[in-house]
C-alpha cells in the first residue's frame with residue numbers, strides 16, 4: 711500500500727485552501743492512501759489565554775503543567791481534530807479521528823519533568839490501528855497525545871509525533887504542511903536542504919521558532935531511511951502532475967533526486 715503522511719500545522723488548519731484539497735485528490739488519483747497528524751499550537755495558546763493560564767516554551771516545546779495538559783487535550787482532541795476531520799469529510803475523504811492516547815496507540819516517555827512537565831517523546835507506535843483504518847479506506851486524523859506505561863497522558867509536539875509515526879509506518883512520503891511555502895532564507899524559497907545546511911541556518915538564526923522542531927523532525931525521518939520528506943504550504947498547490955512544490959529535505963548536500 712502506498713501511503714503519504716501529512717502533518718497539518720495548527721498555523722494553517724483554519725486556512726487550508728481549495729488548492730490544498732486539489733493536491734490531496736491528485737495524490738489519491740496516483741494511488742496513495744493518506745493519513746494525517748495535526749497540531750493546534752495557536753488554538754491552545756488562545757484557550758490558555760482565555761483561562762489565564764501562563765504559556766511558556768523551551769526550545770519550541772510547550773511547558774505543560776497538569777492544568778495546561780487538560781487544556782491541550784480539550785483543544786487538540788476536541789477542537790483541532792474535529793475541525794480537520796470535518797474539512798476532510800466535506801472534501802469527500804472518509805476521515806476518522808484517532809486519539810493518540812487511546813488503546814496505547816502512541817506510547818511515550820516523559821522528556822524532562824522538571825523542565826517541561828507533561829511533555830513526551832514517543833517510544834512506540836501501535837501501527838496496527840492505522841493499518842486497520844487504511845485497509846478499510848478510512849483517512850486517519852491523529853491527535854498528538856500519548857500515554858506513558860502507567861497511563862499518564864503526555865503532550866507531544868505534533869512535528870515529533872508525525873516523524874515517529876512516519877518512521878514506524880514506513881510511509882512513502884512525509885509532508886509537513888504549514889503556513890509558509892517551505893524554508894525561506896533571505897526572502898527566497900529553498901527547494902532542497904540537507905541536515906548540515908539546516909543546522910547551520912538554525913545556528914545563524916535564519917531558521918527559528920516553530921520551524922526548528924519541524925526541520926529537525928524532517929531530518930530525523932530522512933535519517934531513519936525514508937526517501938521523501940517535504941515542508942509545504944497548506945495555502946497553495948503542493949502536488950500537481952506528479953510534481954511537488956515546497957522544500958525537500960535531503961540526506962546529503964548536493965544529491966539531487
Ligand SMILES: Nc1ncnc2c1ncn2[C@@H]1O[C@H](COP(=O)(O)OP(=O)(O)O)[C@@H](O)[C@H]1O
Nearest residue numbers: 719720721888890892893894916917918920921
Ligand atoms: N527559515 C524559515 N522559513 C520559513 N518559515 C520560518 C523560518 N524560520 C521560522 N519560520 C516560521 O515558522 C513558522 C511555521 O512554524 P509554526 O508556526 O510552528 O507552524 P505549524 O503550526 O504549521 O507547525 C512560519 O510561519 C515562520 O514564521
Ligand SMILES: CC(=O)N[C@@H](CCC(=O)OP(=O)(O)O)C(=O)O
Nearest residue numbers: 720749750751771772866867868
Ligand atoms: C509539547 C508541545 O509543544 N506540544 C504542542 C502540540 C501541538 C503542536 O505541536 O501544534 P503545532 O503543530 O501547531 O505547532 C503544543 O502544546 O503546542
